Amino acid sequence: MRIYTFDTTLRDGTQGEGISLSVEDKLTIAQKLDELGIDYIEGGWPGSNPKDKEFFIRVRDLKPEHARVVAFGSTRLAKNTVEQDANVRALIEADTPVVAIFGKTWDLHVTRGLGIDLDENLKLISDTVGYLRNHEKEVVFDAEHFFDGYAANPSYALRTLEAAKKSGAQVLCLCDTNGGGRPSRIGEVVTEIRRRFDGVIGIHTHNDSELAVANSVAAVEAGAAMVQGCLNGYGERCGNANLASIIAILELRLGCETIGREKLTHLSSVCRFIGDIANVAVPNSQPFVGKSAFAHKGGIHVSAVLKDPATYEHIAPESVGNLRRVLVSDLAGRANLVYQLRQKGFSGHLDENAQRELLARIKQMEHEGHDLESADGSLELLVRSVMRPGVHLFDVVRYQLITGADGSNPLQTTATITLRIQGREHSATASDKSPVGALNSCLQTCLESRYPQVKDVHLTDYKVRLLGTREGEEARVRVLINWNANHEKWSTVGVSRSVVEASWNALLEAVRLQLMRLTEKAGSVETTA
Numbered sequence: 001m002r003i004y005t006f007d008t009t010l011r012d013g014t015q016g017e018g019i020s021l022s023v024e025d026k027l028t029i030a031q032k033l034d035e036l037g038i039d040y041i042e043g044g045w046p047g048s049n050p051k052d053k054e055f056f057i058r059v060r061d062l063k064p065e066h067a068r069v070v071a072f073g074s075t076r077l078a079k080n081t082v083e084q085d086a087n088v089r090a091l092i093e094a095d096t097p098v099v100a101i102f103g104k105t106w107d108l109h110v111t112r113g114l115g116i117d118l119d120e121n122l123k124l125i126s127d128t129v130g131y132l133r134n135h136e137k138e139v140v141f142d143a144e145h146f147f148d149g150y151a152a153n154p155s156y157a158l159r160t161l162e163a164a165k166k167s168g169a170q171v172l173c174l175c176d177t178n179g180g181g182r183p184s185r186i187g188e189v190v191t192e193i194r195r196r197f198d199g200v201i202g203i204h205t206h207n208d209s210e211l212a213v214a215n216s217v218a219a220v221e222a223g224a225a226m227v228q229g230c231l232n233g234y235g236e237r238c239g240n241a242n243l244a245s246i247i248a249i250l251e252l253r254l255g256c257e258t259i260g261r262e263k264l265t266h267l268s269s270v271c272r273f274i275g276d277i278a279n280v281a282v283p284n285s286q287p288f289v290g291k292s293a294f295a296h297k298g299g300i301h302v303s304a305v306l307k308d309p310a311t312y313e314h315i316a317p318e319s320v321g322n323l324r325r326v327l328v329s330d331l332a333g334r335a336n337l338v339y340q341l342r343q344k345g346f347s348g349h350l351d352e353n354a355q356r357e358l359l360a361r362i363k364q365m366e367h368e369g370h371d372l373e374s375a376d377g378s379l380e381l382l383v384r385s386v387m388r389p390g391v392h393l394f395d396v397v398r399y400q401l402i403t404g405a406d407g408s409n410p411l412q413t414t415a416t417i418t419l420r421i422q423g424r425e426h427s428a429t430a431s432d433k434s435p436v437g438a439l440n441s442c443l444q445t446c447l448e449s450r451y452p453q454v455k456d457v458h459l460t461d462y463k464v465r466l467l468g469t470r471e472g473e474e475a476r477v478r479v480l481i482n483w484n485a486n487h488e489k490w491s492t493v494g495v496s497r498s499v500v501e502a503s504w505n506a507l508l509e510a511v512r513l514q515l516m517r518l519t520e521k522a523g524s525v526e527t528t529a
């Protein structure tokens, strides 16, 4: 069965708190949605602001390959004729092949909200739909508050759909605007509407009861053939239905055709791309596309998944473009470690005893508060150290920091460090606004004379977390530092009672790891400090 996908990230999605998209952002997202094979892209409300108006002018140059661009607006105001209504005029001027208009279906909103009588509202709907159809638009009628309206006054709610249908609307989209619907009830109502009306029935749900995806799926099972939502579920209050999850469920569980299996393999990357543009990261736990959606941690789970992924995975991660991940932590068994070693190309380098020793050290470090799940660089360093026990790159002789402000000058830290490299002492002093920056500069200076490639290692992010704040427990801090060198990224961790020492340890881990990698690549003689 073919189900049409309708994404409203650029309209309803931008009504979510903290989401603000420039015209450029909207065009970039529209391009991605088109590449993903979304059928309808609702671009905005041309009558409401200049940004959306500009979007509709510039989107013409985008020439979508597959998607139809949709302009959104409301039925005409009661005081205007349809020809005079500025909002309706803006919809025509937006020059899109499709227009979605919302109309009132709940009698309470008509009499209390609009303050007009029930028949007049039917006239607003039929005038507006008819006018847009005369301008050769495909019309989606968004029946606002339909499920609440149908519960309060079913015969009137049905008359609003009849008015839209008779005037030529191609899609009757039933909206759970307040997000209070339940799957069983939504299914019942959609079945009834399906029985009464030909053509495409759509569904538009909100996530206020955390049921938006379930409600949309129930609607499709009851006969709806268009699903509206936002990839990543952005939107007003608790968000719109997450279209990414709906697409995956329809394709993989219900056997419906939406964007197709091939395009489905781009779902994770498109969701993350949109998250980057919207500046709202996709949560790790987001179903199907989140980083943790196929991450296995418990030792028993991992050994089973490695024998047969179906034991703990409801779908194959590759079908939605995601990855299986096996985490190594204090909950891990040897299977987790073996998987990680294989992924990093280290399998075969460690015998069973070495693996057991490594796992014991990992568990000890996790117990001390090192988060090796996040600090993949520290984990790799540990593995490499067990693999090459003879390597000794340098020793720290001393390090010292002086932090202070002078008059109106900003706070400054001066660091001095001394390292012993191949029997010779090297010292450096550097100043920076942050202690981490000062220490990092010193490390680079000291090591550069012996290992020039160390200058390619760049610090990109720095996080501090307080650990052990329970009573009677000594407070410690965990510092996680992200690094980048020649397009490779990794993180290292340090734990201590002092934030300076924790940072210093994380810095040392990063340079040690890079030097381990380099000396192995170069096949250089292992050195003794």
Ligand SMILES: [Zn+2]
Residues within 6 Å of the ligand: 012, 177, 204, 206, 240
């Ligand atoms: Zn909505």
